[in-house]
Amino acid sequence: MALWVVGAGLALLALGGEAVIRGGVTLKRALGASPVVIGLFALSFGTASPVLAVAVQGAASNLPDMAVGAVIGATLINLLLILGLGALIQPMPSAPKVVLRDGGALLLAAAALVLLALHGTIGRREGALLVGGFVVYAVVAIVSDWRRSPLHSVACAEAEKRSAGERPSAGGGLFALVVGALCLVLGAHFMVGGALGLGGIWHLPVATVALTVVALAASLPVLAVTAVAALRGHTQIAIGHLIAASVFNVFGVLGIAALVRPLTVSPVFAAADVFVVLGAAVLLLPLLSSHWRLSRPKGAMLVLSYCVYLGFLAWRQGLLPHGLL
Numbered sequence: 001m002a003l004w005v006v007g008a009g010l011a012l013l014a015l016g017g018e019a020v021i022r023g024g025v026t027l028k029r030a031l032g033a034s035p036v037v038i039g040l041f042a043l044s045f046g047t048a049s050p051v052l053a054v055a056v057q058g059a060a061s062n063l064p065d066m067a068v069g070a071v072i073g074a075t076l077i078n079l080l081l082i083l084g085l086g087a088l089i090q091p092m093p094s095a096p097k098v099v100l101r102d103g104g105a106l107l108l109a110a111a112a113l114v115l116l117a118l119h120g121t122i123g124r125r126e127g128a129l130l131v132g133g134f135v136v137y138a139v140v141a142i143v144s145d146w147r148r149s150p151l152h153s154v155a156c157a158e159a160e161k162r163s164a165g166e167r168p169s170a171g172g173g174l175f176a177l178v179v180g181a182l183c184l185v186l187g188a189h190f191m192v193g194g195a196l197g198l199g200g201i202w203h204l205p206v207a208t209v210a211l212t213v214v215a216l217a218a219s220l221p222v223l224a225v226t227a228v229a230a231l232r233g234h235t236q237i238a239i240g241h242l243i244a245a246s247v248f249n250v251f252g253v254l255g256i257a258a259l260v261r262p263l264t265v266s267p268v269f270a271a272a273d274v275f276v277v278l279g280a281a282v283l284l285l286p287l288l289s290s291h292w293r294l295s296r297p298k299g300a301m302l303v304l305s306y307c308v309y310l311g312f313l314a315w316r317q318g319l320l321p322h323g324l325l
Contacts, residue, residue: 008194015183048074048245048253050218055257057192058210064263065206066192066214068122071254072113072273073215074222078246079106079280080306082223086238087299089230094239094288101144102243103285105137109250110274110281116254117270127258134251141244207268208317212310239294250277272316276309 051074058066086092112130116122122130195209222245226238257263283305287298314320 004194048222048248050221051215051249052253052256054192054214054218055253056260059257059261059263061192062261063192063196063206064261065266065269066195066210067257067263068254068265068269069207069210069273070214070218071249071257072269072277073211074219075246075249075277076280076306076309077215077219078222078242078249079277079284080302080309082219082226083239083242083284083294084299084302084304084306085223086226086230086242087294088296088303089227091296091299092230092239092294094292094294096289096292097144098240098243099285099288099292101140102240102247103281103288105140105247106243106281107285108133109247110278113250113254114274114278117265117274120265120267120270122254122258122263122265124259124262127255127262130251130255130258132255134248134255137247137251204317205268207266208313211273211313239288268316272312280305 051070054070055067058064058070112133116126192214195214196206222242226242230238254263284302287301288294290298311320
């Protein structure tokens with residue numbers, strides 16, 4: 001039964017994320033918004049919206065491990081698994097501005113996550129500061145990309161491609177946003193409930209289920225956008241999109257969840273997982289700045305790093321002999 005509930009939640013999250021993306025792009029095009037605004041808010045927010053829905057549901061249900069675990073797990077999936085798989089499909093150019101500006105924001109977000117985890121709690125004040133951090137990042141991104149071609153703006157090319165050929169309608173965009181939001185709310189409810197059921201069946205704590213099953217399910221829209229972008233040759237926007245979504249996960253999602261209900265950060269997260277996020281951010285920058293290109297070997301390294309992390313989680317839960325690590 002728990003698997004069916006998780007499946008229903010997964011389907012609703014995927015449908016809701018897609019509807020939010022399309023609705024946001026259509027609405028902003030109908031209102032004459034800049035492609036930079038469309039890309040940053042419609043695409044990055046849309047693809048991260050399942051993570052937001054799950055984190056808010058976890059916070060509202062007084063399940064802080066679900067909220068924090070989903071953010072940490074989804075961020076690692078973005079930076080290691082999805083980015084690595086995208087590079088394996090097709091090598092990705094990494095523009096210096098994206099690496100320095102967005103990569104710098106990612107480092108700040110990862111460092112903030114570590115400090116909050118060591119503090120042990122994320123109150124409403126900290127949540128407001130996190131959301132404010134994302135607003136500052138968004139303003140910097142908009143100002144620095146305002147006069148650039150949409151094809152070179154963070155995550156804009158894919159957003160424009162998705163709505164190409166469609167006649168923008170404000171009413172249609174708003175309807176899609178409402179439907180998407182409803183699907184996300186229902187999907188998050190089913191996903192959290194189903195994940196708790198699976199955790200009970202598999203004898204796994206909420207933190208581990210959130211880091212793996214829930215995070216992967218919530219990251220599917222990001223995986224889909226990246227895979228399509230790589231297959232169609234839109235690799236110039238894939239890296240910027242993934243970094244922007246990861247920054248939003250930490251600053252935006254965690255901040256909003258903490259505003260809903262203050263979060264307690266489990267010592268399990270503070271002992272290792274948040275440092276893995278920081279390590280992934282530190283590892284990514286030299287990989288991207290080397291020849292300003294993420295090659296297939298580098299992509300394989302990222303995917304392998306994520307597999308090692310999964311092995312560590314299995315070892316930590318006692319699913320692997322402790323002598324292996």
